[in-house]
Amino acid sequence: MDFELLASSFLMGLMLGGLYAAVAVGLSLIFGIIRVINFAHGAFLMVAMYASFWLWYFFGIDPYISTIPVAVLFFYFGYYVQKWLIRPIFIREKALVIEPLGVLLLTAGLDLVLSNLALLFFKSDPRAVVSPAASATIDLGFVDLNIPRFVVFILSFAIAGALYWLLNYTEKGIAIRSVGQNREAAALCGVNVYGIYNFTFGIGTAALALAGGAMVPFFYVTPSMGLSLGIKSFIVVVLGGLGSVPGALIGGLILGVVESVTAQFVMSTSSVIFSFLLFIVVLFTRPKGIMGVLET
């Protein structure tokens, strides 16, 4: 195994990890504050990517531009999913439940609905934006770096940084964190808990849509793609620590590097096994994750 190959696979892994992180950050935020697992996370990504794709296909809008209105749209999408679908379950089970399993089932149902609607309407053909920018590369000497992938890598840091700033340096963010720490105490202090939940879900979904738009130029979108990326995001989020935004970033990078480097030694399809092994090892040794903030 020569060094150059290893270095390039490491770099590719970082790029892939940036993608995983960009996708998982929103999930981690939603889990950290609302304490529910949004099973439909991958399906949301799929829908956002289709939205970017169709905007490009019919109107010729570049995904890098359309991703911003799509993200705004997805903020409201997430907002109302939380408000109309998930909040009723919270109200019903509002006793001392921290993580209602009903929500997991509900979002699993939503995942099926969205991905099969996409299958019914768009068929299973993989689609991607074909543009000269999509194949642009920078020559780093030992490897050609694909620019769209690098954009997603940078974007993952930008999204995580923006969320970190929002959570730590704004009044809204303080309210969000207070709800995440103790729902009842926050409510007693006059925080509108369900309003914060809606907002948080919206923000998490918007961050996801932003990542989705940047992925369209190089990542084929199919109706069933949501599931595998959704599962990867679960792994990332557990790896980094459920609820930790920087954790999701680090977890994503680790997962990407592990997958990419192990793919040099075994068949690439078998490298997913390593991500699962990593997941199991983390569960055994450090269940709260690398940057874990939750007591377990």
Add this chain to the structure above:
Amino acid sequence: MEKKENGKMPRKKIPLGGWAAGAVLALFLIVPLFIHNPYLLHIFVLVFLFAYLGTAWSLVAMAGQLSLGHAALMGIGGYVSTLMFMEWGVTPWLGMIVGGIFCGIIGVIIGYPTFRLRGPYFALTTIAFAEILRIYVENTEEGPLAIPLRGGMGLLVPLKGDAPGVFQFSTKEPYYYIALLMMLAAVGLSFFINRWRMGYYLAAIRSDQDAAEALAINSTKYKLIAMAISCVLTALGGTFYAQYFRYINPERAMGLSMSIEIALVGVVGGWQTVLGPTIGSILLSPSGELVRAYLGGTYAGLHLFLYGLLIMVVVLFMPNGLNDPLVRLFKRWDAGLRGPSGGPKDAFPPDPGRASPLPGRRES
């Protein structure tokens, strides 16, 4: 086969719900005498198989844990018995048991790290396990130890004709009765687990794990036992699946849609109840099969779309599934038949032994 919800009633009186369940069972027993259409029998077999799988699934749900990866265990069970049959000629009747034991061990391995943790770890782990197993098997022609997994092609069970010794029959009727027997065994096991101390432990754990542990219930241990039983049963179902369809492939038998279908019958019928998964399967399996058979060709994904919609509707509007309204209905009729002595209050006796429908929910 009476409903466990009536456990508080005097022993001698068989409630109306019990009679109804008995009547349905009797009907199931004689169906093959006058229905010979293989397709109709096939639908009945599916009803029993999914009732069986759903009941096995609900054993874990009774511990307050949601598994969305049970298809993996089913797939492993089917693969183990089929591979042993193909490679060494071991009869699937024996392979079934080996697969069951194997899956029981896998269940404990999945459960051990995750049951100690609060939160959605178990659900996530089961999903991740199932998906990664499916991806692995789909892409592996030859597994470790030169096991011919055959990738996404799946395994064809070698045909031996009408050979009961190797779990193959040329007609549907034997499969019908085997599936019925498996379903009855699973429901019976679930019924007795609910009557035994363990059932009360599981109910306590899912309603309030802290309180249960304060009463010295080892929650991890009982969750693990429930998981192991559930996995063994699911693996046996996998062998039945492989032998019945004579074909098993990772996409179907280990895929998420199978996991969802297994969970769905439980959710719709009433997860965490004994008869819920059976009720769910009686309702869902025929409709799912018909939608798939008649519309699946033109509208791929339609039945999964409907399943997803159904899950959402049930979770939002009927969190206890169909079991509870049915039980209430039968109790009302029961009270009506036994004369007007009891008021409407008596028709709905509070069930202290009945656990809350969703884990963690507290009855006020």
